[in-house]
Amino acid sequence: MLFEKYVDVSSCSNYRIGGPADFFYIARTVEDIEAAVQEARGAKLSIFILAGGTNILFSEKGVRGLVLKIANDGIESLDGCRIKVGAGVLMKDLLGYIVARGLSGLEWAGGLPGTVGGAIRGNAGAFGGEMKDRLVEVRSLDIAAEKPVIKKRQKSECEFDYRMSVFRRLASGEIVLDAVFQMEERKPELIEKDIQDKIKYREERHPLEYPNIGSIFKNIPYETFPEESKAEVSHIVKTDPFPVVPTAYLISEAGLKGVSSGGAMISPKHPNFIVNYNHATSEDVKALIRLAKDRVKEKYHVELREEIEYA
Ligand SMILES: Cc1cc2nc3c(=O)[nH]c(=O)nc-3n(C[C@H](O)[C@H](O)[C@H](O)COP(=O)(O)OP(=O)(O)OC[C@H]3O[C@@H](n4cnc5c(N)ncnc54)[C@H](O)[C@@H]3O)c2cc1C
Known part of the structure; x- marks a missing residue:
């Protein structure tokens, strides 16, 4: 068998929270991914896809079936500023x-931490940019089909939306394998400066000193915000990539900055982050997620929705 048994996935999570996977395998090539899917199917194992582990809250109970870690790297230069x-x-x-x-x-x-595949699946974005912007096409492995088959979709077929894509809608039905991006020429020092500016911005505002999985909740599109509460938040609306109310503001105004449960804490630095500051359990984090949802609903009549995934 290809797979290792009883591997603790907490070490693969940016949160350092989790438990044993029944089976575990790191796929370093597309062929590895196909072979692992084949073997898991033969053994009737469910498959959970893990990549950088920067957006998943694992339970200490671990994961039944196979945790398939996607690690096929490699960047290929195509014609005219295109890369695969x-x-x-x-x-x-x-x-x-x-x-x-x-x-x-x-x-x-x-x-932005994590892998290219994870970012495509969730259409990750920041500072007005989104993963979809430069994408041309995406190849994926359809593992829901009777016989796993590789599909190629043009960007327009990937159903990208705010932190959403066809790959996320299909739950674990497809594994993103690789993608082609259309880039354009620019002086390397200007590219480097822009990237460093973003890194600096994040270092100053995000609680990167503690294990975390980024923003717990999605920001709220302003147009969906309840009419009766709109006046209270109109001054804080930002465009990223369309007008949104930052959830960090709502949690802060609900008085939850620095509130803790066991070893987890709503970050005072950025209240949409829940940090693992002292051996937090998944239940500690979930208690704070429930608290934030309840308090924000009471105050603003909006439902917070998770950006993170549970496993
Ligand atoms: C400090 C910090 C800052 C962050 N800032 C941002 C931000 O600014 N904007 C933003 O959008 N996100 C942000 N995130 C969240 C996270 O980094 C992104 O969502 C990232 O794209 C997840 O990639 P990953 O490889 O870690 O995926 P994982 O966390 O491993 O997986 C996330 C989900 O994607 C699925 N998945 C992963 N790879 C594949 C694949 N190849 N095929 C199919 N499914 C797959 C997994 O099954 C899981 O459901 C941040 C996280 C952290 C810790």
């Missing part, structure tokens, strides 16, 4: 590559 990037490439490595070659278009992603 493996899903397992770390965003920071992709940014290093574009700086070295003077390829512009992903500067907004400076400091």
Whole structure:
């Protein structure tokens, strides 16, 4: 069998929270991914896709079936500023590559952790940019089909939306394998400066000193905000990538900055982050998620929705 048994996935999570996976496998090539899916199917194991682990809250109970870690790296230069990037490439490595070659278009992603595949699935975004912006096409492995089959979709077929794509809608039905990006030429030093500015911004405002999984909740599109509460938040609306009310503000105004449960805490530095400051359990984090939802609903009559995934 390809797989390892009883691997503690907390070490693969940026949160350092989790438990044992029944089976675990790191796939370093597309062929590895196909072989693992084949084997899991033969053994009737469910498959959970893990990549950088920067957006998943695992339970201490662990994960039944196979945890398949996507680590196919490799970046290939195509014609005319196009690049083909493996899903397992770390965003920071992709940014290093574009700086070295003077390829512009992903500067907004400076400091965005995780992999290219994870970012495509969730259409990750920041500073007005989104993963979809430079995408041309995405290849994925459809594992819901009777016989796993590789699909190629043009950007227009990927159903990108705010932190959403066809790959996320299909739950674990498809594994993003690689993607082609259309970049444009720019001086490397200008690309590097923009990226460094974003990294600095994040270092100053995000609680990166503690294990975390980024923003817990999505920001709230202003147009969906209840009419009766709109006046209270209109001064704080920002455009990223369309007018949104920052959830960090709502949690802060609900009086929850610095509130803790066990070893987890709503970050006083950025209240949409819940940090693991002292051996937090998944239940500690979930208690704070419930608290934030309840208090924000009471005060603003809006439902907070998770950006993170549970496993
Ligand atoms: C400090 C910090 C800052 C962050 N800032 C931002 C931000 O500014 N904007 C933003 O959008 N997000 C942000 N995030 C969240 C996170 O980094 C992104 O969502 C990231 O794109 C997740 O990638 P990953 O490889 O870590 O995915 P993981 O966390 O490993 O997985 C996330 C989900 O994607 C699925 N998945 C992963 N890879 C694949 C694949 N190849 N095919 C199919 N499904 C897959 C997994 O099953 C899981 O459901 C931040 C996180 C942290 C810790």
